[in-house]
Amino acid sequence: MASIAVSTTINDDDVEFLCQPDETLLDVLRNRLGLMGAKEGCGTGDCGACSAIMDGRVVCSCLVLGAEAQGRTIETIEGMADGGELHPLQRKFIEHAALQCGICTPGFLIAAKALLEVNPDPSETEIRFWLAGNLCRCTGYDKIVRAVQDAAREMRGETA
Amino acid sequence: MVDVTLWAGLRPLADDQKTLRIEATTIRELLRKLEAQYPALAGPIRNQIAVVVDGVIYRDDWSATIPEGAEVFLMRRLAGG
């Protein structure tokens, strides 16, 4: 099959790549662009380890075709920190021990970032349902939820 | 002298005895004497054994000492997650 040329924006950078028509965005990110922060846990959109933000919406990049990135704006975990400055969510995940093995962590961070952009003051229930598309097998989610709550507080300018 | 209790699977290899009385001060000495008396135990001792001395499970440290009168069990080497 002939490859498709795609022009897109990833983490504020203009990016061009060639991909096969049946190639997923996840495979493009990982195998063609070296952005390996997104993980494949299932390949069927059930685990959220490959989460990315496309035009402001959280997507499972394993369910998006690389060709669909044409003209879109993509955010991945690699773009979350501001240079050497971690995003508050990234800091709070470390501080709250919200990760053990860490394989799900990029996906959780991407999803949580998208949540706080639309809802800066989510309730525990809202956090839990928003993050229900991301599987974690290590933590029981307790410390993840607390880290998101604490990051939200800090981003709202409140002191803990 | 210590009394050593065998797990059920080992008993046929030791004349169907459940408990053996052995003179030994370390696990290594105990296992060596067991093997000498009951050569059929050699295989299990080499491959699949754990030794419990007064409630503490040893899987590898055959240098551990066995106090006089200690309670000693041979157990199968266990798997963990």
Added chain:
Amino acid sequence: MSFDAAYQSKTFNSVGTRPLRPDGVDKVTGRARYGADFNMPGQLVARVLRSPHAHARIRGIDTSKAEAVKGVKAIVTAADLPDLTNGNADLFAILDNCMARDKAMYDGHAVAAVAAIDEKAAKQALKLIEVDYEVLPHVVDVDAAMQTDAPVLNETVFTTGIEPAPTSPSNVTNRAEFGHGDVDAGFAKADVIVERSYKTEQTHQGYIEPHACVANCNTDGTADLWVCTQGHFVYRQNCADLLGLEVSKLRVTSSEIGGGFGGKTHVWAEPVALALSRKAGRPVKLIMSREEVFRASGPTSATSIDVKIGARKDGRITAASATLRYSSGPYPGMWAELGAMTSFACYDLDNVQTVGFEVLVNRPKVAAYRAPSAPMAAFAVESAVDELAHTLGIDAVDLRVKNAAKEGTKSSYGPVYGPIGIGPTLQAAKSHPHMSAPLGKNQGRGMACGFWFNFGGQTCTDLNINADGTVTLAVGTVDVGGSRASLSLIAAEELGIAYDDVKAVVADTATLGYNDMTDGSRGTFSSSMATISAARNAIKVMCKRAALTWDIPLEDVYWEDGHAHAAGTKHGNRAPLSVKELAAEAGNTGGPIAGHSELVADGAGVSFATHICDIEVDPETGSSRVVRYTVIQDAGKAVHPSYVEGQYQGGAAQGIGWALNEEYVYGADGRLQNPGFLDYRIPVCSDLPMIDTQILEIPNPNHPYGVRGVGETSIVPPLAAIANAVSNAVGVRMSHIPISPPRILAALDGNG
């Protein structure tokens, strides 16, 4: 061994604090490299062909058409993995499981593998491999497999452990019995007897990262393996044995591991990847898909358990017995034996008997899953204990306190206990506010206890003091849940330096001596012991260097608070020398400063936990929800409390999933119906409440700091705690795990 592992009470500076983990930044920025995140030049892509049949004889495999596909570089079958196991049955089972030989034993069993230049070519080749199967009758249910008319999986299996030895083959590989006293006499003394049969379904560890590796065999006989594993030294040994490689020439590097829980203690795909690389002469990357992970890697046993407990009116148990049947997949295991050993381990019993049967079924080879076999046995026994409490009209905690094992108790598996923590966890549960909180409508509360052995094992550690006085700690136990942070704390504690001055790394198999796997809750227990030993060795070196620096006798130097001190007034008031000062001068006092340790960390100490949970059941739909959950467990000493809590919470969450949702569903054709996270539903964030934890610290006498393993016990009580909570909510005893909505509805209908 000069190292003294005995517990010594002390005040800690670093241990018990909660610093940031050293791998945190890598993991929140996406830079941490897991099994699938590594590549080599010229690397090929591997794919595995798997049996669609639950049980089939392989009459022949024709790979000629597949080999002709452009871009295909190698195809391997069992013929490329010849039997080098030399009569070692356990190793043969690993080999046969990696690649089916005469028969495919389960849906998903590997029969061939392809390495090609890309995924497309590999997939195309898989379709062109022709396997001539003779489909055989199959059996997947543990009870059905024990019937005399069941298809026999292996004609050479005759049940061991029974007298007289059977004369015909069966699917029961072994019978194991434990206990003491006279149960018949004990039951005769009982005022009340409860008796019930229980079932649990097969579950998967459910680690989010599928198995992945990059294998490279060179023409000079050397080889490299990058892999996500709980034990790279064990993988090295297994792979070398199966492929006939020299152990020293196979270098295995453990990547970051995306969860294991016991499922990454066994090789599945790694020998296949190495065989492909050897045949193709190029590096090979093999990643299992999620479907393959479910169909062909590490499930736990499905079980069928009968429990009988008798007690006097005052609640004292007079006798207890259990018969436990555990499926082990197509190869012999010792899973029922573990269940039989652990089932009554929480209790002080005069008369107890447990019998375990290992049963072959046409399902994947069972692998360890966090305290393997204990959760199912605890479910059955702790359900029966709860039923007994109801029958006697005694509080469920009080009944357990009355019968709890203590120091001096002869355990149900044989040995007498030293100091143990079951009593304190029960007392903590009794006084926990959760226990007396009011319940809402349709809610029920349950509690249960759990036991696990915990292991130590072979451990090797290097501690290098760098020129700037900071420390690199190289350990050989894979970090599955934050152990690099806890081991750094240990090194800092022992040396008397700051946590931030220690950097712990997991060394590969070429740079450190052999280490057992991170299993049996041993990672922090055993590597901390080796780290303490290595640090003490480094301190000895530093004391010598201080003596040289000061030109005084070595015996006049002692170590305290991170400094070498000159003893007494005879040496004047010399300022103590810090690690940094000693390190700066190391080049002129004898060269680099390091401490090494190799030891066997035995004496891990058994572990106990008590869990409390509240469940709300919707009587209309049968759905249930955990509304409150509390874990109480003895940690000996919590080195990094956040990650101890994490182990408690994570184990509880896995147990909750097992109890309420997770199960392997097989069709009549013996094929797995739900090999994906959509239909095999593990708990998601919205399914769970916060999980409260209470860490008890009863020092382990066999560890310098009192540390016990904490990783596994937390998955033991949840099945029973939840079953007891649901049973209390609906008024019907729930005896089949998972307690899914259809089972709750059926129970309610039967009751109503």
